[in-house]
Amino acid sequence: MSTRRERAILICPGRGTYNAEQWGYLNRRHQGRSDLLQAFDDYRRQHNQPTLTDLDSHKPFSPALQGRGEHASPLIYACSFLDAQEVLEGELEIVAVTGNSMGWYSTLAAAGALEAKAGLHLVNQMGTLMQQELIGGQLVYPWFDEDWRPDPAARQACLDTMVALRAEHGHELYISIELGGLLVFGGDKAGIDALARALPRRKQFPLRLQNHAAFHTPLQQPVRKRARELLADLPLQRLRIPMVDGRGHIWSPWSTDTGKLWDYTLGHQVTEPYDFTRAVTVALREFAPDRVIITGPGTTLESAVAQCLILANWQDIDSRAAFESRQRSGPLVVSQGRE
Structure with missing residues (x-):
């Protein structure tokens, strides 16, 4: 058997x-x-x-x-x-x-x-x-709370900030990666700088990723x-x-x-x-x-x-x-x- x-x-x-x-x-x-x-x-x-x-x-x-x-x-x-x-050579399928x-x-x-x-x-x-x-860079920001519960209002506030910076200042800012409870933004340097200033501080966030370009964006x-x-x-x-x-x-x-x-x-x-x-x-x-x-x-x-x-x-x-x-x-x- x-x-x-x-x-x-x-x-x-x-x-x-x-x-x-x-x-x-x-x-x-x-x-x-x-x-x-x-x-x-x-x-x-x-x-x-x-x-x-x-x-x-x-x-x-x-x-x-x-x-x-x-x-x-x-x-x-x-x-x-x-x-x-x-793993592939092991017992798991x-x-x-x-x-x-x-x-x-x-x-x-x-x-x-x-x-x-x-x-x-x-x-x-x-x-x-x-x-x-x-080209450009990436910035990470959370939209889950401390117990990893989704906070849709926090997510929408992040997106609204990104859209406002694009509309008001012409910055190139995009969602780069949907990463569980994190949003990874990609954009030009001026846009990433502006977003880093605009988002509320949460511990180490907003977090810029060093040596990262604006991956997964039109840039x-x-x-x-x-x-x-x-x-x-x-x-x-x-x-x-x-x-x-x-x-x-x-x-x-x-x-x-x-x-x-x-x-x-x-x-x-x-x-x-x-x-x-x-x-x-x-x-x-x-x-x-x-x-x-x-x-x-x-x-x-x-x-x-x-x-x-x-x-x-x-x-x-x-x-x-x-x-x-x-x-x-x-x-x-x-x-x-x-x-």
Whole structure:
């Protein structure tokens, strides 16, 4: 008599997850995958860039080095992809993969739509282009209360402030990412500066994200254009596991058109808002997992995922207290980056 395998969705994090605490993650966690790390390092040498091994283990952590797009993105990708391989080779049945922002590129590789080195190439090119252009910036602000309960009035006040700054001063400001109980704004420098002054202070918020451009906004049109030229032959292939993108659209192994997948990845995904909340909600409701696994590095995405569960009223979780109680009784959300 066979035992049913636990079902899980896999979530890949985006930028901002490899920091000083994560320095050495590849060396600590994935020494046994030296063959793949060597291939990644060879790729970086061919492009006259520091190897991931050097960045992760030999060069002391500095936001001015490891925090730059052309280094941070491949480091995060390597950590996330190798974590994903551990899960895929384990006992869980992975029924869908999704990710936040740059985590979409890791999702493509984890789900099999790109081979590992092709995924690194995509991430490396996009991280380099974003850093070279560094158009605008991002700012984060919460709309949940302290117990992670949604506050629609607070959310609307944030949106009204953004719209007013656009209308009155001509600032380019947009929603960049819907991140659970957080709104991530993207905009030009003047707009981000104005928004930072206009939003009420809440602990560390409004929080500017260093070395981040105005991802997922129309300001990235130059990056979009160049990426489509440089990555015209991106070798997308039939995926092995369903994926959920930043619109909540499901890409199936049985029906995905790789041309349309390329167009989304290097089109809409670059210049339009990334709705991580919807991606997680669709993954939960359509694939009914027993667990949610978040790859490393870091654990910063865990709270956003928990807030997505609250918004979906998943298993009657309606607050931070309810989520933490559920975690104590048997973790629903597991962060591989927790060391």
